Amino acid sequence: MTFPYRLLLLCSLVSAVGLIPTFPNLKNANAAVPGCPTPALSRFQRHKVARGETLESIAQRYNLIPATIINMNPGLRNDTVPVGSELQIPPYNGIVVEVPRGQTWRQVAAQFKVRADTLFEVNGCQQDPRIVFVPWVDGSPNRAVSASPAPANQEASSRVSISGYPLPQATTVALPYGWQINPINGEVFFHSGVDLLAAVGTSVEAIASGTVVFANDQGSYGKLVIVNHSGGLQSRYAQLDSIKVTVGQQINKGDVLGTVGTTGQPTSKQPHLHFEMRASSDLGWVAKDPKGYLK
Numbered sequence: 001m002t003f004p005y006r007l008l009l010l011c012s013l014v015s016a017v018g019l020i021p022t023f024p025n026l027k028n029a030n031a032a033v034p035g036c037p038t039p040a041l042s043r044f045q046r047h048k049v050a051r052g053e054t055l056e057s058i059a060q061r062y063n064l065i066p067a068t069i070i071n072m073n074p075g076l077r078n079d080t081v082p083v084g085s086e087l088q089i090p091p092y093n094g095i096v097v098e099v100p101r102g103q104t105w106r107q108v109a110a111q112f113k114v115r116a117d118t119l120f121e122v123n124g125c126q127q128d129p130r131i132v133f134v135p136w137v138d139g140s141p142n143r144a145v146s147a148s149p150a151p152a153n154q155e156a157s158s159r160v161s162i163s164g165y166p167l168p169q170a171t172t173v174a175l176p177y178g179w180q181i182n183p184i185n186g187e188v189f190f191h192s193g194v195d196l197l198a199a200v201g202t203s204v205e206a207i208a209s210g211t212v213v214f215a216n217d218q219g220s221y222g223k224l225v226i227v228n229h230s231g232g233l234q235s236r237y238a239q240l241d242s243i244k245v246t247v248g249q250q251i252n253k254g255d256v257l258g259t260v261g262t263t264g265q266p267t268s269k270q271p272h273l274h275f276e277m278r279a280s281s282d283l284g285w286v287a288k289d290p291k292g293y294l295k
Contacts, residue, residue: 036219039124040133043091049081058087068093092122094135105132112136116179117287120190127187162233163295164207164253166275167260172197174268177289182267191267192287193236193276194294200271202260204237205253207293212249212257221274222264225257232280235293239264239274 047058058081059066070076072088081087090096099105105123109116112134123132175183175195182189206227213234214226223240241261245251260273267274277293278285 036125037121039126040091040094040122040135041096041131042124045089045091047087047089049083049085049087051083053081053083055081058089062089064089064093071095090133092133092135094133097132097134099130099132105129108132108134115286117190117192121192121287125190127189162208162229162231162235162277163293164205165294166204166207166235166237166273167196167198168203168205174270174272177287177291180267184267184269193238193274194290195266195268195272195274197270197272198260200241200260200262202273203256204240204258204260204273206251206255206257207235207253209250209252210235212245212247212251215243215245215247217263220265222266223258223261224264227251227257234278234280234285236276236278237273238276239266239272 045062047062049058055066055069055076059069068090069087072090075085076087097108099108105119105126105128106116108114109119114134114136119132119134120126122135123129126132173194174197175191177191177194180189180191181187204225208227208229210227210229212225213228214224216224218224218238221236221238223238223243225237225240225243225245227235227237229235237257239261240258240263243258244256245258251257260271262271266272275290275294277288277290279288280286
């Protein structure tokens with residue numbers, strides 16, 4: 001497999017043409033974006049090897065495969081881990097990739113067969129990062145984590161109980177799910193939900209029963225309510241004017257969670273509800289197209 005960009009190891013910069021002795025500061029490679037997950041590059045840990053530890057035991061402790069630790073620590077030789085040495089531990093199995101000028105990180109996603117929105121969130125929703133963390137599952141870039149939809153039978157069983165509508169009546173979709181052009185600033189970005197037009201003060205209703213796990217202000221989301229449902233699914237209701245529920249509260253389908261507002265950083269000047277559906281995965285809560293859940 002030929003890589004048109006450089007893979008970064010934690011002590012050297014490796015490319016198809018050789019070794020480059022400089023290495024950028026990974027902690028500052030991806031700064032956090034309000035309302036997005038902490039970038040993977042900011043979540044690296046250091047592990048000091050204790051007596052009796054092996055590469056396998058350390059990998060198991062962090063839920064990684066040995067190949068990931070070796071890739072991130074090129075000083076290791078023959079799978080040995082000297083006592084007292086410090087290892088760089090990433091949050092997931094994967095590699096660090098430098099995106100060359102003239103290419104986009106979306107091309108990296110395509111090369112490694114990683115779903116673009118997964119790579120986007122793992123790297124903290126950066127618009128144009130030059131260094132990205134690419135997750136994979138078995139130590140080979142050919143088997144990158146794709147956060148693919150669940151098998152059809154599993155997906156169908158989840159959707160039986162997870163379907164509804166978050167407003168009293170159907171309305172216009174102001175901005176759909178997926179890659180969009182921000183109507184305010186003209187930038188291309190990944191929209192992780194749908195914007196449903198509604199007047200300020202309109203009741204926002206739970207699409208299914210579940211447990212409220214977040215009910216507060218959250219960066220660009222503004223006033224946000226998050227509900228966890230059965231089947232490893234989650235719904236999010238953002239940019240609210242008011243919140244009517246509390247964390248830990250058990251709610252039923254149709255219960256009022258809050259009211260439509262304009263808090264946070266809406267992508268439209270028209271009042272709307274920003275609604276998301278997410279599914280649990282090894283990489284956290286991965287955005288899914290809400291269309292299949294809105295009935």
